[in-house]
Amino acid sequence: MPTTASLKTLFASLELKSLNLGASDGLTWSGSGTTIDVRSPIDGQRLAAIRQAGPEDYERVLAAAMAAFAVWRCVPAPKRGEIVRQFGDELRKNKDLLGQLVTIEMGKSVQEGWGEVQEMIDICDYACGQSRMLYGVQTHSERPSHRLFEQWHPLGVVGIVSAFNFPAAVWSWNLALALICGDVCVWKPASATPLTASACQKILEKILRRNALPAGISSLVIGPGAEIGARLISDRRIPLVSYTGSTLTGRQIAKTIAERLGRSILELGGNNAIIVTARANLALAARNVFFGAVGTAGQRCTSTRRVLIDERVYAAFLRRLRAHYDQITIGNPLEIENQMGPLVNPAAVKVMMEALATIQAQGGKILCGGQKLTGRKYRGGCYVTPVIAEVPPSLPMVQEETFAPILYVMKYRGGIDRAIALQNDVPQGLSSAIFTDDLIEEETFLSARGSDCGIANVNLGTSGAEIGLAFGGEKETGGGRESGSDAWKIYMRRQTNAINWSREATLAQGIKFEPRQTRPKKSAKRG
Ligand code: UN1
Numbered sequence: 211m212p213t214t215a216s217l218k219t220l221f222a223s224l225e226l227k228s229l230n231l232g233a234s235d236g237l238t239w240s241g242s243g244t245t246i247d248v249r250s251p252i253d254g255q256r257l258a259a260i261r262q263a264g265p266e267d268y269e270r271v272l273a274a275a276m277a278a279f280a281v282w283r284c285v286p287a288p289k290r291g292e293i294v295r296q297f298g299d300e301l302r303k304n305k306d307l308l309g310q311l312v313t314i315e316m317g318k319s320v321q322e323g324w325g326e327v328q329e330m331i332d333i334c335d336y337a338c339g340q341s342r343m344l345y346g347v348q349t350h351s352e353r354p355s356h357r358l359f360e361q362w363h364p365l366g367v368v369g370i371v372s373a374f375n376f377p378a379a380v381w382s383w384n385l386a387l388a389l390i391c392g393d394v395c396v397w398k399p400a401s402a403t404p405l406t407a408s409a410c411q412k413i414l415e416k417i418l419r420r421n422a423l424p425a426g427i428s429s430l431v432i433g434p435g436a437e438i439g440a441r442l443i444s445d446r447r448i449p450l451v452s453y454t455g456s457t458l459t460g461r462q463i464a465k466t467i468a469e470r471l472g473r474s475i476l477e478l479g480g481n482n483a484i485i486v487t488a489r490a491n492l493a494l495a496a497r498n499v500f501f502g503a504v505g506t507a508g509q510r511c512t513s514t515r516r517v518l519i520d521e522r523v524y525a526a527f528l529r530r531l532r533a534h535y536d537q538i539t540i541g542n543p544l545e546i547e548n549q550m551g552p553l554v555n556p557a558a559v560k561v562m563m564e565a566l567a568t569i570q571a572q573g574g575k576i577l578c579g580g581q582k583l584t585g586r587k588y589r590g591g592c593y594v595t596p597v598i599a600e601v602p603p604s605l606p607m608v609q610e611e612t613f614a615p616i617l618y619v620m621k622y623r624g625g626i627d628r629a630i631a632l633q634n635d636v637p638q639g640l641s642s643a644i645f646t647d648d649l650i651e652e653e654t655f656l657s658a659r660g661s662d663c664g665i666a667n668v669n670l671g672t673s674g675a676e677i678g679l680a681f682g683g684e685k686e687t688g689g690g691r692e693s694g695s696d697a698w699k700i701y702m703r704r705q706t707n708a709i710n711w712s713r714e715a716t717l718a719q720g721i722k723f724e725p726r727q728t729r730p731k732k733s734a735k736r737g
Contacts, residue, residue, distance in 0.1 A: 211253050211314070212544065220314075221258070223307050224409040229259045232404065232432035233267035234411055235274035235425040236418050240267050243433055248405055251317040251552040252542055254590030260404045263431040263438055271429040272447060275367045275394045278426025283364035283392040291341025291390045296417045298334025298386075301327060304413055308378065308406070310544060315403050316374050317551040317592070318506045319543045330382035332677045333693060337386035340698055344391065355712030362702040364392025365473075369442045369451040371435075371463075374554055375509045375613075376454070377403035378410050383677060383693050384452045384475075385414075385428060391701040396429045396448070398439050400455075402554055404432045435459070446470055450701065453477070454511070457611070457638070457686045464688070475700060476688025477681075479611040480640030482663070482672035483516035483633040485655065487626065488523050490645035491669070496530035498645070498671035499617070504538065504596045505673060507550050508615030509558075511687075512641045512665070512673035516608065518629050521621045528577075528598075528619060535578055535598060541587055552592035553614065559592050562614035565607065566597065569616070574601040579615070603632050611638060626651045627659075634662045640683030641665040641672035664691070 212220065221227070231241035241261035248257045263271070282290070301308070309323035318326070348359035368388040372380040377399060385395050399407035411430040418427055431438050443451055443466050452475040453463050460478040467474045484502065486495045502514030519527050543551025553559050559582060566580045579597035596615035601608060603620045622629050633642055642663040644655040652668045654660055664683035665675060675681050680691040691697045710716070717723060 225412045230408050232260050233263035234430045235271045236428050237425040242266050250314050251554050251592045263433040274426030278424050279394045287341045291338040294334050294386050294389050295338040297414055298331050300413050301331050312406050313543045315405050316554050326379045329379045333383040333386045337390045341390035353716040357709045359707050361705045365703050366449045368393045368395050369448045370397045371453045372399050373454045374400035374402040377406040380454045387698045388701045393701055394427050398431050460688050475690035477690050478688040479638050480511045481515050481611045481636040481638040482641040484514055485629045485644040486519045486527050487646040487651050488520040489648040492527050495645035500534040502671035502673050503617040504550055504615050507553055509613050510673050514672045516618045518620050518622050518632050521623050524621050565612040569599050569607050572605050574599045574605050609636055626654050637686040639663045639685035640687040643667040643672050
């Protein structure tokens with residue numbers, strides 16, 4: 211941990227106090243809910259307290275959001291993009307400190323903390339450009355002197371419910387697109403990471419104030435999922451909710467939103483596999499599997515959880531992978547040489563330990579890792595050693611996402627089709643990868659009978675996707691897409707327009723609607 215003095219400076223620079231309020235409409239902060247302590251997983255130290263949002267705060271924020279939407283939707287999209295550009299610039303200035311705060315609050319290595327802020331900056335740049343490209347198509351009408359086209363209009367209030375593991379970036383890649391699309395946002399962050407959320411909101415508020423924007427453009431409500439989250443999910447004033455989190459909760463949320471015929475973007479669990487074929491560059495594969503499994507201490511939805519290895523290269527690959535695991539540096543994630551920090555909280559350690567017991571009970575073999583680290587260096591923190599477990603593909607636990615650094619290694623025999631079948635044989639469908647120098651193998655993997663995931667990579671790992679294309683997955687991952695490509699469209703409502711610029715009333719499909727029509731002869735042409 212930083213010294214108390216340097217933590218104080220970091221807090222002051224990011225406008226955090228020892229007691230913080232949990233609700234903001236973008237200009238005014240309040241908090242009428244219960245107070246919670248925020249502790250660092252690095253050493254268990256109490257960082258600060260939050261007086262959370264209560265029902266009145268939620269209502270205040272929603273009222274402001276509704277009012278702001280009426281104004282914001284009429285601001286030209288490129289001007290909205292300019293606000294997002296300024297936010298990106300402000301993030302650049304705060305990258306170092308905000309990255310450190312992410313690390314202090316949730317425990318990822320500071321390299322990854324900075325990477326997370328960089329991802330926020332990237333989406334701001336992207337969204338600013340996109341604000342000039344909210345294209346609708348036009349096409350030719352079947353009627354004379356008619357014009358057909360579509361427009362994309364702002365949708366309304368967007369609810370963002372984010373997870374602890376990307377406590378800042380998930381919000382930003384929803385927010386940046388929603389804002390340029392003319393929507394306003396209400397953010398409910400994970401209860402484990404309220405300080406990062408407050409700091410992000412305060413950075414954005416600087417920009418909102420500097421541009422004399424009204425309250426309600428971007429709001430924050432920190433509070434328990436069962437109260438504040440539940441309110442937001444069932445709120446008919448919120449036409450779109452973006453939820454990142456577990457499949458279990460996502461399933462409930464999907465039902466509630468579907469019941470009110472709202473829209474949702476669901477980014478749920480992953481169970482991401484890497485296929486290592488006999489034609490793989492094993493050194494490259496081992497390096498990528500290592501980062502995929504151990505980066506963010508295995509707490510990314512894109513983390514590599516399974517490796518399917520051709521039996522002919524199994525031993526050689528495993529030797530290389532073990533070498534990485536044997537050299538891993540675990541410890542205070544603020545120290546730049548540490549590759550892996552703690553898990554997010556003691557509950558996460560418990561889940562991991564229980565999973566290891568189940569894996570063994572089901573017949574899996576732990577090849578390395580799985581210890582809780584307790585020495586002086588780790589005091590008060592949630593440190594564990596990452597696990598490689600050798601299992602048969604049929605092991606029931608392989609079907610589940612355990613949000614921890616547990617990697618299943620499995621042999622396959624047979625060709626690429628067998629490997630793909632195993633890779634697809636889980637309920638989740640977020641990310642996948644293959645390591646091979648064989649063109650036919652990689653093309654098969656990317657083809658219609660290949661990977662069934664939202665992301666399929668060749669010779670790189672399952673995590674660390676760039677913001678330029680759509681991010682999300684299939685099956686129990688929920689089907690949502692965020693970030694680049696045409697993901698912006700879900701934040702807007704599509705309107706199909708037809709204009710008649712003639713003096714004639716012509717109906718489509720050749721329908722005549724005048725009195726005394728004669729029935730067309732059988733052979734007569736339409737029209
Ligand atoms: C997540 O874990 O919720 O592809 C998102 C990645 C990051 C996003 C992860 N760009 O690993």
